[in-house]
Amino acid sequence: MTLLIDKLFANATRFVAVAILLLVAWIFTVLFQHSTEAIAAFGFDFILQDKWAPNLEKFGGFAAIAGSVISTFLAMLFAVPVAIGVAIFLSEIAPAKLKSPVGVSIELLAAIPSVIYGMWGLFYFVPIIRDVFGGLGIGMLTAGIILAIMILPFMAAVTRDAMNTTPDILKESAYALGATKWDVIKDVVIPYAKAGIIGSLILALGRAVGETMAVTFVMGNVHKISLDITAPATSIPVTLANEFTEADTDLYFSSLFELALILMVMSFVIIALAKFYFLRRTRKVK
């Protein structure tokens, strides 16, 4: 009897664990199946065409894809220097008394739901952008900044953890040779933590690509590619969030599913790269 329960329990755990694997495969399969109509109708043009006209049954994903890439790029541009600065501050500069409260508050702020970042952005940040840059205040630039603020705490916390793994003895030796603090950071801490830092940046990139609510408020959902980053634009998640409940034809749905599939593939590749290439080494450390 005990033997039977023992076997049952072992198999139950294995079954559930393997089911997780199958679930991921299932997600890809379902997204692909539902995209087939759009793939058949537009082929590779879907990725290159920017005309998105539901009333004419013409769907091209280029504006959304480009929007995702540009907003993510802007977010990284703003967030990376600040995040690394925060991480340096937390791991090397801050006095012991400040380290823990500042570190914990940054981690807690990473837990605030993105819908709230979006709401704050819409009511408090959009007017500022509108006053400074003109236009509606809604668009790529605003989305990039809000995204940057959203991924900042996460990036800073993981980069700090990577920097904290630097053995003290390495730093002490450098100080003993007369290095300044910056010398130590630049020549000891950053090289030592490099893989972890890059990994955390890529992971943050993955989050920014898939982040939906924070940008849905401030992006504008206009399927147009504009050189002006203060003009309203769209991205894949924004398109999905705004149009999924509006889609009325099969082809419209299928096009949205194809966008979802593209987004899933993008984020899968980005996250896999960060995890397997850069974070493998540091994973067991924490």
Add this chain to the structure above:
Amino acid sequence: MTAIEKRLLVNKIVLGLSSLSALIGIGFLFWILYVLVANGIDAINWNIFVFEGAPPGYEESGLRQALIGQLILVGVATAVGVPLGILAGTYLSEYGQKSKLAEIIRDISDIMMSAPSIVIGSFVYAIIVLPMGHFSGWAGVVALAIIMIPIILRTTDDMLQLVPSTLREAAFALGAPKYKVIMQVVYRGAKAGVLTGVLLGIARVGGETAPLLFTSFNDNFLNYDLSEPMASLTVTMFNYATSPYEDWQKMGWAAAFILSMFILGLNILGRLILLKKKGR
């Protein structure tokens, strides 16, 4: 300027810049918190807890349906996701260990943890909403559970591995079968850590909006039936905040305040449990 002076100057500039960036980062984040608290306290009143959603302009309008809907959605998702996550995590730590299969499952669930939640929403839309023909609370529950499982799985795996193997060996030596060792020794030893993982998982899922937009959708009335569309704080907040009506926007802030306090509370509680365990 000598080389040393130059190095010291560069040092000062860089240290100044990184302290400044810490200030900027924290400044933004406290700005958001301030906005939340200021607007939230202003918008919260008793009506919010006793009335359901009403058209703009009505005095007797509240968030009761969203508060209860949120509790039901997150509660049922937790009831589904936690046992599955713990079982799978148990497999990784106690049976699979360093095997190839276990490593693959670890990697895949790491990736799942960061997968865009809106994609999970469209997947659930395809497998549940389309066949059923309408939005439903169940679809929302499934979406949230899928997001939650990898988080619980990974923390359970990590926390069970922290239980010293001598404890397991001691129990085995007394003749206990493996499942009993796991249930009565390993789980007990890892209780605090797993509980923290569960709390963080609930906190993470509690703030999700995107996967609910087209699964559980929304409802302006109180509804306990999971096979019907169901309101949630997050979707209600989204709808109210993007509406042009001032009183709806105000309720959006009330929802934002309640939700963030709930999520921050869960995060702090989770940390305290871990701290207490470490302190012992």
